[in-house]
Amino acid sequence: MVHVCQKSMKPYPQEQAFFVSSSVVAGRLLTVMQIAKEISLAAKNAKAIAERAGEKANSFKPITDFIDEMGRETIKLVEEINDQALSVSRSAVEELRCSDACDRFAQAAELLGDHKRANSLHEQVEHIKQDAQSQQKEVRKQANVLLDLLDRIWSCMRASGVISTRSRVEAVSADEYQDSLNVVAETIEKASERIKAIIRDCERTIHLSLK
Amino acid sequence: MKETIIYDEGYQWIMFGRDPEKPEGIIDTNQFMIKDGSRSVLLDPGGVEIFSSMLACVTRHADPSEITDIFASHQDPDIISSLGLWDKATPHAKLHAPWLWEGFIRHFGCNNIQYCGIADEGGEIELSHARLQFIPAHYLHSSGNFNIYDPKAKILMSGDIGAALEPEGAPMFVEDFDEHVQKMTLFHQRWMPSNRAKNDWVRRVRKLDIDIMAPQHGRLFKGDDVKRFLDWFEALEVGTGLKDSARSYA
Numbered sequence: 232m233v234h235v236c237q238k239s240m241k242p243y244p245q246e247q248a249f250f251v252s253s254s255v256v257a258g259r260l261l262t263v264m265q266i267a268k269e270i271s272l273a274a275k276n277a278k279a280i281a282e283r284a285g286e287k288a289n290s291f292k293p294i295t296d297f298i299d300e301m302g303r304e305t306i307k308l309v310e311e312i313n314d315q316a317l318s319v320s321r322s323a324v325e326e327l328r329c330s331d332a333c334d335r336f337a338q339a340a341e342l343l344g345d346h347k348r349a350n351s352l353h354e355q356v357e358h359i360k361q362d363a364q365s366q367q368k369e370v371r372k373q374a375n376v377l378l379d380l381l382d383r384i385w386s387c388m389r390a391s392g393v394i395s396t397r398s399r400v401e402a403v404s405a406d407e408y409q410d411s412l413n414v415v416a417e418t419i420e421k422a423s424e425r426i427k428a429i430i431r432d433c434e435r436t437i438h439l440s441l442k
Numbered sequence: 443m444k445e446t447i448i449y450d451e452g453y454q455w456i457m458f459g460r461d462p463e464k465p466e467g468i469i470d471t472n473q474f475m476i477k478d479g480s481r482s483v484l485l486d487p488g489g490v491e492i493f494s495s496m497l498a499c500v501t502r503h504a505d506p507s508e509i510t511d512i513f514a515s516h517q518d519p520d521i522i523s524s525l526g527l528w529d530k531a532t533p534h535a536k537l538h539a540p541w542l543w544e545g546f547i548r549h550f551g552c553n554n555i556q557y558c559g560i561a562d563e564g565g566e567i568e569l570s571h572a573r574l575q576f577i578p579a580h581y582l583h584s585s586g587n588f589n590i591y592d593p594k595a596k597i598l599m600s601g602d603i604g605a606a607l608e609p610e611g612a613p614m615f616v617e618d619f620d621e622h623v624q625k626m627t628l629f630h631q632r633w634m635p636s637n638r639a640k641n642d643w644v645r646r647v648r649k650l651d652i653d654i655m656a657p658q659h660g661r662l663f664k665g666d667d668v669k670r671f672l673d674w675f676e677a678l679e680v681g682t683g684l685k686d687s688a689r690s691y692a
Binding site: 336342343 | 496
């Protein structure tokens with residue numbers, strides 16, 4: 232079964248090995264980074280408009296600070312997620328290597344049959360199995376951290392919905408600056424929707440490969 | 443995987459190969475083990491795909507913890523792509539391989555095994571009874587490449603030099619040298635890039651006292667066939683891929 236990625240419309244496998252999906256997440260977050268930069272730029276633009284509007288946009292000024300803060304927080308979170316996604320991918324590769332080693336050692340032990348040294352290989356299989364299990368636990372733990380970080384971005388974006396609504400309300404009293412401020416509100420709204428779509432996809436990708 | 447003891451006087455040289463279980467489409471390889479008391483050395487232990495068979499064979503002779511050294515003549519996957527698995531089986535072993543390839547070979551996984559780079563001019567390792575010499579064989583075919591010479595057993599493990607492309611189940615030793623030549627010609631002409639390197643190697647190897655020359659693919663050479671090989675190789679023009687490519691696309 233294939234799932235179609237909304238943005239690029241390229242099909243990608245719905246269930247991927249975890250070491251692949253976590254790297255894919257890291258790659259897709261680069262787009263989030265770009266969008267978060269657009270939000271920061273929109274915040275700077277809003278600040279400039281608010282300065283020009285003077286008293287007419289007084290109530291808009293605190294919102295611009297909030298938008299700016301949200302953009303910076305998103306960029307910081309993306310950087311953190313990127314590091315985390317690559318770290319979890321490395322652990323998943325190590326887990327895969329351990330599992331592969333386990334299978335190949337078990338095959339060797341089988342080939343040895345009842346040879347006196349077969350036990351030594353069985354012991355190694357057990358040892359590597361333990362390594363694989365602890366790697367698996369580590370991967371799960373790191374994956375949960377990754378999901379928490381994605382959730383934090385999601386919360387940020389949910390707050391942006393409130394901000395854009397509030398921006399539109401405040402824009403009404405800004406007379407000739409109303410249209411410009413509405414554009415800012417719309418930019419933020421669209422940017423956060425795009426980010427939410429990517430985060431949703433990333434979360435789904437991770438959940439599927441953790442199954 | 444078949445095994446043949448090719449030397450057994452105080453310590454053993456064991457050859458593993460002709461694996462009927464190996465997956466289709468991968469080249470057959472000869473692996474070697476030197477068991478000398480409580481220490482054992484693996485020479486060109488092979489690729490990932492034959493690891494299980496190799497580990498089973500090796501374990502019949504020694505506990506994996508007794509593998510103290512591994513030698514990789516060069517960086518090719520059929521030589522050492524199993525390193526990541528040996529790294530788990532023999533975490534305390536040392537890997538002796540060309541210094542030139544360290545950053546490349548480590549891509550196969552080398553977290554526990556200690557990488558001991560062999561200098562361009564060669565070197566040696568001493569076991570309980572055997573003293574193994576690393577003989578430079580650069581550009582034959584790899585740019586950083588070594589053979590192993592054991593002066594006591596009079597065996598030269600020659601890596602890809604002397605290799606032949608054989609059908610499955612070929613005998614262990616060359617029986618008719620003239621007939622064997624056709625199985626070696628293309629391999630040496632196409633894989634070996636340098637006539638100068640080849641002639642330099644022949645000149646140096648002629649000085650060694652060799653009973654068995656053991657390549658990593660195909661049959662082993664014994665007695666007079668070693669000299670026949672050196673004469674044949676000296677006269678052979680190598681690096682022919684360049685001529686072939688001159689005839690193809692610009």
